[in-house]
Amino acid sequence: MSILSFFTRNRSAPVARDRLQVLLAHERALGGRADLAAILQKEILEVIARHIPIDRDKVVVKLDRGDQVSTLEIDIEMPQEALARG
Amino acid sequence: MSKVMVVTSGKGGVGKTTSSASLGAALAQAGQNVVVVDFDVGLRNLDLVMGAERRVVFDLVNVVQGDAKLPQALIRDKRLETLSLLPASQTRDKDALTEAGVGQVIEELRERFDWIVCDSPAGIEKGATLAMRFADVAVVVTNPEVSSVRDSDRIIGMLDSKTLRAEAGERLEKHLLLTRYDAARAARGEMMKVEDVLEILAIPLLGVVGESPDVLTASNLGCPVTLHNPASPAAKAYAQAARRLMGEDVAVKAPEPEKRGLMSRLFGRKAAAA
Numbered sequence: 616m617s618i619l620s621f622f623t624r625n626r627s628a629p630v631a632r633d634r635l636q637v638l639l640a641h642e643r644a645l646g647g648r649a650d651l652a653a654i655l656q657k658e659i660l661e662v663i664a665r666h667i668p669i670d671r672d673k674v675v676v677k678l679d680r681g682d683q684v685s686t687l688e689i690d691i692e693m694p695q696e697a698l699a700r701g
Numbered sequence: 702m703s704k705v706m707v708v709t710s711g712k713g714g715v716g717k718t719t720s721s722a723s724l725g726a727a728l729a730q731a732g733q734n735v736v737v738v739d740f741d742v743g744l745r746n747l748d749l750v751m752g753a754e755r756r757v758v759f760d761l762v763n764v765v766q767g768d769a770k771l772p773q774a775l776i777r778d779k780r781l782e783t784l785s786l787l788p789a790s791q792t793r794d795k796d797a798l799t800e801a802g803v804g805q806v807i808e809e810l811r812e813r814f815d816w817i818v819c820d821s822p823a824g825i826e827k828g829a830t831l832a833m834r835f836a837d838v839a840v841v842v843t844n845p846e847v848s849s850v851r852d853s854d855r856i857i858g859m860l861d862s863k864t865l866r867a868e869a870g871e872r873l874e875k876h877l878l879l880t881r882y883d884a885a886r887a888a889r890g891e892m893m894k895v896e897d898v899l900e901i902l903a904i905p906l907l908g909v910v911g912e913s914p915d916v917l918t919a920s921n922l923g924c925p926v927t928l929h930n931p932a933s934p935a936a937k938a939y940a941q942a943a944r945r946l947m948g949e950d951v952a953v954k955a956p957e958p959e960k961r962g963l964m965s966r967l968f969g970r971k972a973a974a975a
Binding site for chain 1: 749752754755756757758759763768769770772773791792917918920921922923
């Protein structure tokens with residue numbers, strides 16, 4: 616490895632530290648309780664299910680935890696007849 | 702025909718999770734449809750090693766207990782679309798898993814994937830026995846070090862008695878994956894050689910992964926080494942192991958001690974590594 620590459624090589628330790636800080640901040644905040652995202656997801660689905668039938672196989676839940684903002688994405692397929700009825 | 706593969710060792714810290722992620726990624730890179738399942742309930746880490754820790758919503762326990770459907774708990778890798786992860790629960794304990802429940806999840810996974818890689822927790826308790834219970838293939842991860850080899854021997858005994866295949870009198874493929882191997886120290890007689898460990902454990906050799914800074918870099922970044930640095934010796938060892946698992950006849954290449962030049966002899970290992 617040359618002197619140049621010694622100075623320019625990618626250092627992975629700061630990435631590891633940042634990832635752990637974000638992750639552990641979330642885990643410590645939970646303190647063993649169920650994840651808020653999972654609770655939200657469950658309750659949101661219950662509300663929607665009151666109005667239209669939901670096929671649970673067609674519900675896609677995606678989560679991205681950030682250090683500042685987290686996003687919870689819930690994708691529900693709504694059949695045409697359910698919409699027409701509603 | 703799908704295959705259930707357990708990655709196990711008995712001893713902790715020998716590289717099960719790293720190897721599960723790397724072998725899973727290598728199989729997926731070879732075109733196979735792969736899911737890696739974390740069985741370490743309460744102490745999950747596969748999500749972190751695979752860089753998916755921010756995306757976990759549901760886990761294996763949720764699926765076993767019917768709180769979530771399997772597709773909702775599966776996390777598709779962002780870099781490799783044939784690779785998925787089924788995370789373990791961080792908030793529950795191992796008693797949340799039942800044999801019947803795990804069996805049902807494995808059956809469902811068999812319909813979707815070519816390979817179901819089960820990352821076993823350390824120890825010989827419930828998590829470890831459930832991880833191996835449904836296996837068709839076992840990868841025993843071992844370090845060339847006395848306690849690791851002893852624990853591997855114990856685990857091999859359990860594979861031969863406590864798995865469904867063993868109980869049915871069927872063959873369970875067992876492979877040895879030797880990790881953190883230091884060829885130079887082995888050559889100097891300071892570490893057991895590949896042949897020594899093979900002779901003691903007497904199961905076929907799947908691969909030898911040398912002690913490597915690339916492996917730490919990969920876990921720092923949350924990217925299996927076969928994806929992050931495919932040209933590195935560790936990635937090549939995992940890729941070759943994956944091809945062997947797929948039935949290809951590839952000779953096992955053990956790492957060789959590096960020839961040291963004048964500079965590295967004068968300034969020691971640091972100079973050789975820089």
